[in-house]
Amino acid sequence: MDFQLLAQKALRDESLSRDEARSILTASPDEFEPLLDAALHVREFHFGRRVKLCLLLNAQSGICPEDCSYCSQSKISNAPVEKYRLLAPEKIVARAGEAVEAGATRFCMAIAARGATQRDIEQIGHAVEQIKSDPKTAHLEICTSLGLLNEQKCRDLKAAGVDYVNHNLNSGPNFYPKICSTHTFSDRLDTLRNVQSAGLSTCAGGIVGLGETLDDLLDMAFALRELGVTSIPINVLLRIKGVSLENNAPVTGQHALQAMCLMRLTNPRAEVRAAAGREKLGDLQPRVLWPANSLFVDGYLTTPGESAAVVKQWVEAAGFYIEQPVAA
Ligand code: SF4
Secondary structure, three states: OOHHHHHHHHHOOOOOOHHHHHHHHOOOHHHHHHHHHHHHHHHHHHHOOEEEEEEEEEEEEOOOOOOOOOOOOOOOOOOOOOOEOOOOHHHHHHHHHHHHHOOOOEEEEEEOOOEOOHHHHHHHHHHHHHHHHOOOOOOOEEEEEOEOOOHHHHHHHHHHOOOEEEOOOEOOOOOHHHHOOOOOHHHHHHHHHHHHHOOOEEEOOEEEOOOOOHHHHHHHHHHHHHHOOOEEEEEEOOOOOOOOOOOOOOOOHHHHHHHHHHHHHHOOOOEEEEOOOHHHHHHHHHHHHOOOOEEEEOOOOOOOOOOHHHHHHHHHHOOOEEOOOOOO
16 A cells, blocks of 8 residues: 555545554555555644643543443452542643643543532532633643533533543444443443534543454544544553453554554544553653654543653654643
């Protein structure tokens, strides 16, 4: 496959055919560098060599009634994670200050829940209003990940100043029933449509290494394109002790990168975010910046990650630079 031809199609905003998209996931070791170069071509066109840093807060931890089999916070997980209810607004605001200190320009908060209650929405809304009215933190893009949401809750978040709502598809629709029984793929699509109807930007991605087929990854990539998702986090399964999928086969670095290239070439204008598990790519980790333009720093929901200082070093060594606040 000539991957530069796929890059040209992506730059014209044309959809790849399914066979073209599949060729990204089946690229041979000899085709790996040309594939990364094609992804970089599209990434540079839309995002230059900028890297957006994101900092995450687990605002309610370990008490989810859902049964997602990959998740350390689900009701079927035995992983020893912290358990606490929704943090008070001042704690959320304090973490936003840490995001600024780390050089992040997006602050993401998530709760372990089937879906935020109206009270949760109000409490988070108070925190977001404070973040957006403080000159030190006002420039932060705010993303909330609050489970299933109806349109009114999305409108309330928008009114409080939230910019993005995250709700991952995680995989394709055919595989979804194998990883969760308490809600459906179409429940997730409904939430994403409610987010869009409320005028918020969508953040939705998935996890590589759940046991999915290449077709499931392709289904997810095209579903994200059809939705017009603007931010796509790609996680590599963390095989956390006590979580149902802890014995899954590890994902190779090449496959993880191919999945990120798939997202870049099928969703060329979207931010692609190398999320949890990228640290497992070892020497290949800097290559995530060929397809991805965004990284998390200072850890994930229940697992540690690299510090902002470490990330900045390898980002710059790879020839990229950290995005600065627009109104700084
Ligand atoms: S809904 Fe979210 S927090 Fe709850 S089990 Fe699923 S992934 Fe984990």
